[in-house]
Amino acid sequence: MNIFVTGGAGYIGSTAAETLLQNGHTVTVYDSLVTGHRLAVPEGADFVEGDLADKAALEAALKLRPFDAVMHFAAFIEAGVSMQDPGLYFQNNLSNSLQLIELSVQAGIKRFVLSSTAAVYQSCDEPLSEQSPLGPTNVYGHTKLMIEQALDWYRKIYGLHYAALRYFNAAGGFPHRGEAHQPESHLIPLTLQVPLGQRDQVYIFGTNYPTPDGTCIRDYIHITDLISAHLLALEALEDRDKLVYNLGNGAGYSVREVIETARAVTGHPIPAEETPRRPGDAPRLVASSERIRQELGWRPQIPDLGDIIASAWEWHQSHPNGYE
Numbered sequence: 001m002n003i004f005v006t007g008g009a010g011y012i013g014s015t016a017a018e019t020l021l022q023n024g025h026t027v028t029v030y031d032s033l034v035t036g037h038r039l040a041v042p043e044g045a046d047f048v049e050g051d052l053a054d055k056a057a058l059e060a061a062l063k064l065r066p067f068d069a070v071m072h073f074a075a076f077i078e079a080g081v082s083m084q085d086p087g088l089y090f091q092n093n094l095s096n097s098l099q100l101i102e103l104s105v106q107a108g109i110k111r112f113v114l115s116s117t118a119a120v121y122q123s124c125d126e127p128l129s130e131q132s133p134l135g136p137t138n139v140y141g142h143t144k145l146m147i148e149q150a151l152d153w154y155r156k157i158y159g160l161h162y163a164a165l166r167y168f169n170a171a172g173g174f175p176h177r178g179e180a181h182q183p184e185s186h187l188i189p190l191t192l193q194v195p196l197g198q199r200d201q202v203y204i205f206g207t208n209y210p211t212p213d214g215t216c217i218r219d220y221i222h223i224t225d226l227i228s229a230h231l232l233a234l235e236a237l238e239d240r241d242k243l244v245y246n247l248g249n250g251a252g253y254s255v256r257e258v259i260e261t262a263r264a265v266t267g268h269p270i271p272a273e274e275t276p277r278r279p280g281d282a283p284r285l286v287a288s289s290e291r292i293r294q295e296l297g298w299r300p301q302i303p304d305l306g307d308i309i310a311s312a313w314e315w316h317q318s319h320p321n322g323y324e
Contacts, residue, residue, distance in 0.1 A: 002026045003234075004067045004109070006052065006100065007074030008045065009036025011181070012115060012223065015174045016071055018042040019227045030061050031074065037323040040177060052096035055103070062107040069111035069234055070104050072097065075144070078185050079119060082139035083280040093143035098150055105158050111237040112151060112162040113230055118219065118246060118287045120145040120166060127250050127288035130166075138280030148244070155241055163233035165226075167247035168285055172222040172308040173315030180322030187258055188220075188309060192316045195268035202270060204255050206277030209284075215255035217284040219248035222302035222311070232296045245296075248287030249303045258305070265309045 003020050007013035008029030013036070017027045027045040032052070041047050046064070050057040052074055075093045076082070082089040104112060119141030122133045136142040154160040171179070171188045179189040193199045207214040229247050236243060253261075256272075263270050292298045302308060 001068035002028070002065050004028050004030060004062060004070045005045075006030050006070065006072045007036065009033055009038060009040050010073060011040075011177065011179050012170055012226065013071075013073035014040040014042060015177050015223050016073065016227050016230055017045050018174070018177070019231060021045060023231065026065075028061070028064060028067070030058070035076075035181065037180060039323040052100055053091070055099060058100065059103050062103055062109070067107065067109050069113065069237070070100065070109055071113045071115075071230065071234070072100060073115045075115070077140065079138040079140045079280045080185070080278045082143075086139040089139045089143050093140070094146055097147045101150060101154055101160075105154060105160055110159075110161055111234065112160055113234050113237070114147060114151060114162060114164045115230070116148060116164040116166045117141055117144045118166045118168040118248070118285050119282075120148070121285065123282035123284055125284060127248075127286045128246060129288050130244055130246055130291055137282045140280070152242065159241070161237040161241045163237055163243035163245070165229060165233060165245055165247055167219070167221055167226060167287060169218050169220045170223050170226045171220050171312055172224070172302065173311040174223050177223075178312060178315030178319060180319070182322075187255060188262070188312050189316065191259055191262045191270060192266065192309075192313055194270045195266040196316060196320055198320070200271065202259060202272050204259075204272050204274045206281060207274045208277075211254060211283055213254050213256045216281055217252035217254045217286060219250070219252055219286045220305055220308055221248055221300065222308050225300040225302060229292060229296075229298050232292075232298055236296055245289065245292040246287035247289050247292065249300055250286065250288050251303075252284060252286035253305050258309075261305050262309050262313075265306060265313050
């Protein structure tokens with residue numbers, strides 16, 4: 001298939017682009033490089049530097065060839081920042097995505113895979129299913145939910161087949177690819193920057209949550225397992241017009257557990273400082289992926305947190321300055 005990958009110069013998008021190429025697909029990456037890296041775009045993919053807000057550029061890119069599907073990874077992802085600057089998130093995640101959907105339909109594209117988030121749900125003590133109550137605690141999650149809702153209307157009105165994959169915390173290393181955000185805000189790479197000598201300590205934001213050790217609990221999924229689910233959903237959209245799946249290991253890890261596991265993997269003490277909560281952080285968000293397991297046969301191949309962090313550590317050691 002001919003696949004149009006937005007955000008294909010980022011961590012998840014570039015890994016998806018590489019995996020698509022390995023599976024014999026033709027890939028066009030569309031990325032503004034605002035947060036992505038040109039060197040992350042895999043060889044063999046066509047690259048168009050452009051912003052989703054640029055209607056003319058996006059429209060022209062979508063007409064470069066007859067695309068079979070769009071895989072959309074171009075979104076801002078920082079929940080905390082979304083609470084400080086909601087307009088930025090409504091513009092990029094909502095408005096720009098709506099333009100992408102509209103122009104995709106106009107170009108005759110029949111399939112759309114959205115990289116969504118488990119942040120669309122309310123916090124819950126049990127693993128989240130697709131029937132769990134929706135209720136984002138931050139603007140980031142709300143924008144993703146709004147795009148899912150828009151896609152469903154485009155399905156009903158125009159017959160656009162779509163998949164929304166809801167997950168938390170993609171992590172781990174992939175050959176030649178890893179997390180390299182500027183600035184970095186994700187727990188695992190931040191923690192690994194300490195043994196790399198790039199920061200003195202890692203911060204724990206909030207220690208009075210209603211969880212066993214008082215810190216937030218999150219699910220983690222290895223990047224390769226995440227992308228394999230996206231490709232399965234892409235294939236399944238040939239016969240089905242709507243797929244909504246949670247992705248996760250079903251086991252949550254607290255902030256303290258992640259830091260302790262990183263200490264064991266790296267052999268470094270990794271000092272940690274406790275600080276107040278950040279706005280928008282839910283106490284516990286862990287995804288149950290039973291539906292995609294049953295319907296598409298997906299299984300995580302690297303479910304262990306230690307293995308996930310070890311693969312990330314290997315990448316960061318070989319790329320201490322990211323793609324620079």
